[in-house]
Amino acid sequence: MSLCSSAIEKSCSTKTYEDVKDYYGKQLGNTKDLKTSACAAPSKPLPTHLKDALDNIHEDISSRYYGCGLSVPESLENCIMLDLGSGSGRDCYMLSKLVGQKGHVTGIDMTDEQLELSRQYIDFHTEKFGFQQPNVEFIKGYIEDLKAANIKDNRYDVIISNCVINLSPDKKAVLREAYRVLKDGGEIYFSDMYINKALPAELKENKLLWGEGIGGALTWKELFHIAAEIGFCTPRLVTARYITVNEELKNIVGDRKFVSATFRLFKVPQDAVKVKSQAVYNGGITGYEDKLEFDANFTFKVGEAVEVDQELGRILKRSRFADKFSLQEAEKMPCSESSHPIKETIGDPFEFAEAESNGAQSSCSGDNFEGGRCS
Structure with missing residues (x-):
């Protein structure tokens, strides 16, 4: 999971980033170790082409999946894509099948253990999908500072993220970077956790809550404000479902409610004419x-x-x-x-x-x- 670059490390809580690295790199052995229902299967049947792609993902990759939704928009053939916080690589490999040999998928993550795992199966999936050469890569980096990872302006057709942006203490930096590297007309399509009322400052610093994605969860109105400030079109809600938490977390957060929600944000030129x-x-x-x-x-x-x-x-x-x-x-x-x-x-x-x-x-x-x- 990607959080903070060395260039802005002094303005961030270094301990928080190291805690999250430790949580996803060492403490979590598989999806069952999470303390919320965020990683529950989608409630609706998957389209056949998505199910087929998922069925071909290696079990070692799928078992270390920590997403909170299905971050797969439509019409991806030949697209150039970026996954923010690619983790084990499950979504990247699924997308690599969907974009096809002429498309390309880049996954960026800060956790060494996750990167090592995802890179091990590049050849496996290349052969599984019948490609002549790999169309996926995994790079180490931080989602608040994609420039440090040499990701250039106006590069990507589509960006996805799956339950990662809520782990960042600087969501504005994440979305600003996403806006920079998207092409005009491009989209960030992402699933994340949202809270119905903000946590007090002391709970936002709770190590367990941060690791589970709760400590850094935005309210949905905060997302809309940030998106407007950066220049994205109004976030368009795709789907949402309630997330349940175990008794340990419930005793900490009280009566607060959480959802896993998928939004799509488009980067459309400001001079584009608006007509009904x-x-x-x-x-x-x-x-x-x-x-x-x-x-x-x-x-x-x-x-x-x-x-x-x-x-x-x-x-x-x-x-x-x-x-x-x-x-x-x-x-x-x-x-x-x-x-x-x-x-x-x-x-x-x-x-x-x-x-x-x-x-x-x-x-x-x-x-x-x-x-x-x-x-």
């Missing part, structure tokens, strides 16, 4: 040939016009999804083709998780799908 649009999904994305659940608020069925907010229209037009959608300004669409009016979007992951726990299909499926929005 109708978006029609044309299909063509592997695993999502008939329907694309873009986030918690928008699901697109092939051939159906959906009215999208100005920012989403800008994202679809200027990102890797541009050739997968047809967009037209809403006021120019014939009345017969207009979709249902835009409803208030869900950004609060606790609201989403509560609906899910009560049995509501907040993911815009089945009878709740109406005009591309959750009804």
